Amino acid sequence: MILKCKSLVFCSFCYPCNYRVQGTYYLGYLYEFYVSHGSMSSSISNEPAFFYCKPLFNCLILDLNKMSELLEKIKTKKAKIGVIGLGYVGLPLALEFVRSGYCVTGIDKSKERVESLSKGKSYVIDVRDEDIAQFVEKGILSITDDTSVLSDLDTISICVPTPLTKTKDPDMSYIINVSQEVKRYMHKDQLFILESTTYPGTTEELVQPILEESGLKAGKDFFLAFSPERIDPGNKGYSVKNIPKVVGGVTEQCTELARCLYSQIIETIVPVSSPKVAEMVKLLENTFRNVNIALVNEIAIMAERLGIDVWEVIDAAKTKPFGFMSFYPGPGLGGHCIPIDPLYLSWVAKKNGFELRFIALADQINSAMPEFVVEKITDALNSAEKSVKGSNIHILGVAYKKDINDVRESPALEIMNILRLKGAKISYTDPYIPEIDYHALTARSKPLTKELLSKVDCSVIVTDHSNFNYDLIVSHSKLIVDTRNALKGINKKHIVRL
Ligand SMILES: NC(=O)c1ccc[n+]([C@@H]2O[C@H](COP(=O)([O-])OP(=O)(O)OC[C@H]3O[C@@H](n4cnc5c(N)ncnc54)[C@H](O)[C@@H]3O)[C@@H](O)[C@H]2O)c1
Numbered sequence: 001m002i003l004k005c006k007s008l009v010f011c012s013f014c015y016p017c018n019y020r021v022q023g024t025y026y027l028g029y030l031y032e033f034y035v036s037h038g039s040m041s042s043s044i045s046n047e048p049a050f051f052y053c054k055p056l057f058n059c060l061i062l063d064l065n066k067m068s069e070l071l072e073k074i075k076t077k078k079a080k081i082g083v084i085g086l087g088y089v090g091l092p093l094a095l096e097f098v099r100s101g102y103c104v105t106g107i108d109k110s111k112e113r114v115e116s117l118s119k120g121k122s123y124v125i126d127v128r129d130e131d132i133a134q135f136v137e138k139g140i141l142s143i144t145d146d147t148s149v150l151s152d153l154d155t156i157s158i159c160v161p162t163p164l165t166k167t168k169d170p171d172m173s174y175i176i177n178v179s180q181e182v183k184r185y186m187h188k189d190q191l192f193i194l195e196s197t198t199y200p201g202t203t204e205e206l207v208q209p210i211l212e213e214s215g216l217k218a219g220k221d222f223f224l225a226f227s228p229e230r231i232d233p234g235n236k237g238y239s240v241k242n243i244p245k246v247v248g249g250v251t252e253q254c255t256e257l258a259r260c261l262y263s264q265i266i267e268t269i270v271p272v273s274s275p276k277v278a279e280m281v282k283l284l285e286n287t288f289r290n291v292n293i294a295l296v297n298e299i300a301i302m303a304e305r306l307g308i309d310v311w312e313v314i315d316a317a318k319t320k321p322f323g324f325m326s327f328y329p330g331p332g333l334g335g336h337c338i339p340i341d342p343l344y345l346s347w348v349a350k351k352n353g354f355e356l357r358f359i360a361l362a363d364q365i366n367s368a369m370p371e372f373v374v375e376k377i378t379d380a381l382n383s384a385e386k387s388v389k390g391s392n393i394h395i396l397g398v399a400y401k402k403d404i405n406d407v408r409e410s411p412a413l414e415i416m417n418i419l420r421l422k423g424a425k426i427s428y429t430d431p432y433i434p435e436i437d438y439h440a441l442t443a444r445s446k447p448l449t450k451e452l453l454s455k456v457d458c459s460v461i462v463t464d465h466s467n468f469n470y471d472l473i474v475s476h477s478k479l480i481v482d483t484r485n486a487l488k489g490i491n492k493k494h495i496v497r498l
Contacts, residue, residue, distance in 0.1 A: 067223070067253045070189055073154055074261050077101040082153035084178055086113055086143070088336070088406065089195060089229040090159030091124045096240040096265045098135050105142045105149050117143040125233055125404050125432070150185035155261055158182075159195045159229065163340065170199060170344050172206065179210040186214055191223040191257050193247075194275075197282050197341050199348040202226070203275035204250055219251035225258035226275035228282030234404040244268035248278030286341035287359060292327040293338070294362035297369055300329035300498060311485045311497065329498055331462050331483040332369035332411030334400025339366065339409050370414040373498070377419065377458060377481050380496045384479055386457055389423030394456040396448075396473065397463025398430045402484075405432035412462040413438040427456070431467055450476040461486045 073079040079102065083094040086108040094106045108114055116123060120133025135141035142149075150156060160174040175196060182192065192211065194203050203226040208218050218224045227247040232238060245266045249255035259269045272278050296314070303310040310329060318326040333339040342359040349356045378388050398412035399405060407413060416426050417439050426441065429448045436443055446452055448469060453459060453476035461473070464486035473480065474490055483498045 067257055070154060070191060070223070070257060071260055074257070074264060077264070079154040079261070080105065080152060082107060082150060082156040083159060084108075084147075084150075084156060084182075085159035085161070085174075085196075086117065087159065087161070088124055088233050089231055090157070091117075091122070091127050092231060092240050093157060093159065093195070093229070094141065095127060095131060095135070098141050100265045102264075103140050103142075105144065105153060107144055107147060107149065109145055109147075111145055114143050114145045123405075125406075126239065147181045148185055150182060151187060153190065155191040155193070156182065157193045157195055157227075161336070162196045162198050162344070163336070164343055168343055170347055172198075172202070175202065175206065176210070179207050183211055183214045186211060186216065186222060188216060188221045189223075191225070191254075191261065193225045193227050193258050193261070195227055195229045197228060197286070197337060197344070198279055199283070199344040200276045200279040201348065202279060208250060219249075219254055223249065223251075223254040223257045224275075225249035225254045226278045227258055227262065228278055230282070230285070233406065234401065240266065242267050244270050246270045246272055246278050246281050248272040248275045250275060280345075283341055283345040286337050287345055289327070290333065290338050290342045290366065291358050291362045292325070293330070293333065294365040296327045297329045298365050301372065309497070311488065328485070330369065330411075331373045331415060331498070333366045334408070334410040334412075335406065336408050339363075370411045370418060373411075373415050373460070373462075373481070373483055374418045374422070376483075376496060376498065377460060378422075380479055380481055381458055384457070388419060391424050391457040392455065393419055393424045393426055394446075394452065394459045395426065395428040396430075396459055396461045396468060397465050398428050398433050398436060399463050399465070402464050403432070403466055407433055407436060410463075413441075415460070415462060416441055427452075429468075430463070431465060448472065453477045 070079065077100070081094075081097045081102045081104045083090045083097070083104065084107045086094065086106045090106065090108075094104050097104045106117065113123065117132055118136060120129055120136055122129050122132050132141070136143065158175075158178055160178050162174065163171045165171045175194070175198065186192075192207075194207055203224065208224055211222065211224065212218060216222050225247055227245055230243045230245070231240060232243075243266070245262045245268070247255055247258040247262060247269060248271070249258055255271050259271050263269045272281065296310075300310040303313065314326050314328060317324055343363065346356045346359040374388075377393065381388060381391055395412055395416055398407055398410055398416070400407060400410035400412075412428075413436065416428070420426050420441055426443065427446055428436070428443060429452075430445050434445050450472060453473060456478070458479040458481060459473060459477040460481045460483065462483055464484040468486070470487060474487060474492065474495070478494065480487070480495045482495060485497060487495055487497075
């Protein structure tokens with residue numbers, strides 16, 4: 001049978017319990033129609049754009065009834081929103097819901113984080129203490145480590161970590177544990193959205209079977225979707241609200257519910273046909289970045305041999321208005337996404353008998369960058385007739401990127417560790433990271449003073465924080481290795497660039 005809806009044409013198998021309709025937009029439209037006409041079957045014949053088949057519509061109406069109550073709650077801001085995992089991803093998401101007028105419950109198993117937030121103290125750079133304190137005080141944001149509150153919620157966004165194991169395979173333990181917890185407290189008509197970056201297939205092949213052990217069926221009794229988080233901590237131009245959000249549900253109703261929920265707080269929603277597609281979108285984006293950074297890192301190493309300034313090359317290349325996107329060399333990859341996510345993709349590829357050679361090569365090049373920086377430091381010290389062993393080397397910036405307080409996977413830690421093993425005396429300054437503890441290296445950030453800079457043998461800019469006093473650094477350091485081109489335009493003999 002053929003259904004015409006606005007300008008779209010859909011083919012459907014038309015049996016009461018075995019139908020297929022294509023298009024999330026279409027379901028959304030049917031729902032709008034249903035709500036505005038009170039009932040679809042009574043008014044359908046008055047709608048000239050529809051050619052309808054009653055069994056099909058009866059079937060749809062049954063399903064729409066199920067989702068309509070939750071949709072109505074979402075649209076009227078009566079839905080009780082839950083966010084599991086209040087880290088760099090979950091906390092800003094929870095606050096965006098609160099700002100849009102929802103009552104939100106944030107659940108985190110870390111007692112330390114729950115305690116901090118309950119006292120109105122944020123640990124995420126883009127989240128202000130005042131906001132947390134105000135929302136908690138007003139009772140519109142509750143923070144807890146008690147998962148049993150899940151039974152009282154309508155929608156639950158899951159934002160738990162997805163790291164790698166020691167053998168660089170996906171560590172799915174957080175997603176498995178959280179799914180087990182959810183299973184204990186879930187009930188009919190709740191919407192679950194997984195946000196954690198993961199390999200294609202996780203939502204349907206790992207999460208869904210665990211949740212269905214409850215006896216409830218995804219798409220029928222509860223709704224399940226995947227929506228990758230694309231937040232970029234420290235980015236002043238893009239936040240939760242204006243980064244387009246991709247959503248893919250296990251059924252079209254699931255996609256529609258997730259689309260509707262996130263459209264209340266986010267400007268642009270991009271529905272896709274399945275959770276697998278949504279999972280793959282995130283991995284493609286981050287693999288694209290990872291591979292391009294590797295390419296430019298390799299070009300930087302080669303440019304040095306040719307005596308060419310790679311930074312000048314990139315600046316000139318990016319004047320091309322199309323077909324080129326600038327990526328920059330650096331001391332190595334850091335953070336919870338770019339170094340890790342592509343390995344999720346290569347893992348799933350291997351499982352399917354396919355090797356993603358680009359990812360393996362990029363990982364090899366990017367992972368070698370800390371060693372390359374150490375080589376640069378060694379050569380710079382050598383030209384000043386000094387050795388790494390016994391030299392005082394001061395690291396400027398240990399966060400994995402500028403203006404944030406996150407050291408996860410930071411190349412600075414690896415650089416410091418290699419230098420320490422070679423016998424250097426290491427110190428550091430990072431206004432965002434008061435202390436570090438990595439392998440045998442524990443240290444506290446030192447205030448940046450001219451006395452400190454003039455005492456050390458070499459200062460190394462690993463992270464180009466905006467609030468470093470670069471004039472002070474240039475004026476008082478004996479030797480500087482700049483891995484980020486933070487001193488662009490300053491050409492002095494004691495400055496060595498990557
Ligand atoms: N950090 C980023 O910039 C970023 C950006 C996009 C996507 N992501 C992805 O989002 C996910 C979360 O990343 P993050 O940076 O927010 O991690 P995070 O470590 O900052 O936060 C995760 C939180 O989840 C909590 N948690 C773990 N298991 C739990 C459980 N069973 N119940 C309740 N709480 C639990 C942890 O205590 C922690 O507070 C990851 O998959 C990551 O790859 C991160």
